[in-house]
Amino acid sequence: MDHQLMTVGASLARSDERMLTGRNAAGRVWxxxxxxxxxxxxxGMRAGSLILLAGPQGLGKSTFALQVARNNAATGRPVLxxxxxxxxxxxxxxxxALEAGELDESDQVRITSIRSIFxxxxxxxxxxxxxxxxxxxxxxxxxAHYSEQLFVxxxxxxxxxxxxxxxxxxxxxxxxxxxxxxxxxxxxxxxSGHEDEMARTTEIVEGLKDLxxxxxxxxxxxAAADKEALRSGKRMRANDLRGSSALAYEADxxxxxxxxxxIVARHHLTYDLGNAExxxxxxxxxxxxxxxxxxxxxxxxxxRFDQGRFEAEGTEVKEQLIDERVFRD
Numbered sequence: 001m002d003h004q005l006m007t008v009g010a011s012l013a014r015s016d017e018r019m020l021t022g023r024n025a026a027g028r029v030w031x032x033x034x035x036x037x038x039x040x041x042x043x044g045m046r047a048g049s050l051i052l053l054a055g056p057q058g059l060g061k062s063t064f065a066l067q068v069a070r071n072n073a074a075t076g077r078p079v080l081x082x083x084x085x086x087x088x089x090x091x092x093x094x095x096x097a098l099e100a101g102e103l104d105e106s107d108q109v110r111i112t113s114i115r116s117i118f119x120x121x122x123x124x125x126x127x128x129x130x131x132x133x134x135x136x137x138x139x140x141x142x143x144a145h146y147s148e149q150l151f152v153x154x155x156x157x158x159x160x161x162x163x164x165x166x167x168x169x170x171x172x173x174x175x176x177x178x179x180x181x182x183x184x185x186x187x188x189x190x191x192s193g194h195e196d197e198m199a200r201t202t203e204i205v206e207g208l209k210d211l212x213x214x215x216x217x218x219x220x221x222x223a224a225a226d227k228e229a230l231r232s233g234k235r236m237r238a239n240d241l242r243g244s245s246a247l248a249y250e251a252d253x254x255x256x257x258x259x260x261x262x263i264v265a266r267h268h269l270t271y272d273l274g275n276a277e278x279x280x281x282x283x284x285x286x287x288x289x290x291x292x293x294x295x296x297x298x299x300x301x302x303x304r305f306d307q308g309r310f311e312a313e314g315t316e317v318k319e320q321l322i323d324e325r326v327f328r329d
Contacts, residue, residue, distance in 0.1 A: 030181050030218050033071025036299050036314035037285065041253050042292025045181070045218035049291075050209045050250060052187070054223040054241055055257030059283055060305060061222045062086065062185050063094070064257065067309055068220060069183050070095060073150040074142075078180035080151045080172045082165060084189040088152040092143070093118055094308040096130070099139035101307030108134045111308045151180065161191035162207040169215055179217045184208065186222035188243060201243025209250045223247055235263045235322065238288035254289040260300055265320035283310065284317055 031044040038044045045051055045068075055061050062085070069079045083091060097111035114136075117129045130136030153160070153168050165184070172180045184190065187204055194200040205221075212219040224242045238254045241247040248254055261279040287297045298321060299314040 030072055030077065031075075032068045034068075034299075034301065034310070034312055034314050036316070037287075040287055040293050040297050040299075041290055045220060046252070046292060047216045047218065048213045049218050049252040050205070050212050051218060051220045051253040051255065052223045052241070052247060052251040053220060053255045053257070054225060054236065054238075055283075056225055056236055056259075059257040059259060060303060060310065061257060063305065063308060064310060065183050065185055065220060065222055066091060066094060067098065067312075069150060069181065070098065070146070072181050073146040076146075076149060078149050078151065078172055078176040078178060079183065080153060080169060080180040081183045081185065082153045082155045082160065082168070083185050084155045084157060084160070085185065087154055089118065091152055095143050096136070096139050097308040099142040100133055100135045101304060101309055103135035103138050103142075106134055109136075110306050112306075114308075149176070155189070157189045157191055159191060162204065162211070165190070165208075166211060169211075173215075179215050181217055182212070182215075182219045184219065184221040186224060187247075188224045197243050202246040205246050205250045237286075248289060251289060252291040253287070256286045256288050258284050258286070260284045260317070263321050265322050284321065285314065 028047040029042070029044040030046075031038050032041075041051075053061055053065060066081070069081050073079045081091070093114050094111065097109060097114045100109040100114070113133055117126075117133065120129070127137055127140055130140050133139075151168075151172050153165075155164075165182070169180065169182060187208070188201060190204045190208075192200040192203050194203055208219050208221055225236055225240055235258055236256055238248045238256065241254075259280065260282040261276065263284060264276065264279055281302055282300045283303050285299045285301060287295050287299075289295050290297075298317040300317050301314045302311040304311060
């Protein structure tokens with residue numbers, strides 16, 4: 001039978017076999033690891049789904065995606081991270097800073113210190129160098145624990161197209177014996193044969209959605225914002241994704257990050273500007289689209305970009321939010 005054809009009877013038999021062998025929902029869902037978010041999107045990122053993560057520049061989209069990748073690799077599940085803007089060493093430095101930041105109660109860890117250790121010319125082992133960083137050695141041990149499950153593909157806009165992405169997924173599946181969570185950072189840089197941006201974006205987003213279904217795993221892709229939308233000072237929404245209406249249409253879940261200070265309702269700032277300054281330290285994650293639950297939910301996460309991470313405990317936003325950003329840079 002054509003592998004693209006399946007009767008409902010065959011699907012029922014497959015589901016029954018999964019349940020009898022204990023490979024039920026847990027094998028079909030990849031947790032993001034961010035408290036508050038997973039229950040909203042159906043327990044986590046579901047097999048065959050395309051999740052888009054968007055937001056203005058500097059809001060930590062890559063940091064968020066890398067943290068999701070780490071959260072899954074730490075559970076023993078393989079992750080394949082297609083990085084179009086950062087090499088493996090840069091991501092490794094962020095992971096060590098993330099781990100050290102979570103471990104260190106003195107709050108002295110800074111990603112700049114981690115990077116300076118990697119750049120220093122004195123001859124010594126990495127473990128010895130990290131002794132100068134609070135919880136640095138323990139952080140290195142944590143990263144080493146899941147390091148063989150987290151694959152980084154140094155991607156380029158001139159070489160890494162959908163076929164290259166599929167080939168890398170196949171290679172990881174052969175190495176690990178299971179399909180990986182796929183992270184694409186970022187979607188608009190995937191190579192395409194189209195010159196027109198709309199056609200190019202449509203090809204890539206449809207291809208990533210098909211790929212997610214074919215491999216039976218989630219694809220988490222970072223999506224760039226439309227420059228005009230950002231210049232206008234608007235709060236970024238799903239319709240501000242750059243390139244094609246197919247982005248929001250094809251995606252199963254659309255997540256958008258905004259800085260809380262920019263989008264909280266004006267009266268919160270007018271009457272308590274001093275207290276509102278703390279909003280700058282929080283990112284608001286809006287579930288703009290959700291095929292697996294309710295959309296429109298807004299969660300806030302404290303940003304610790306000095307440590308290369310978000311704090312994982314997300315809470316629902318209590319303040320009223322507006323569509324227009326209150327202040328512009």
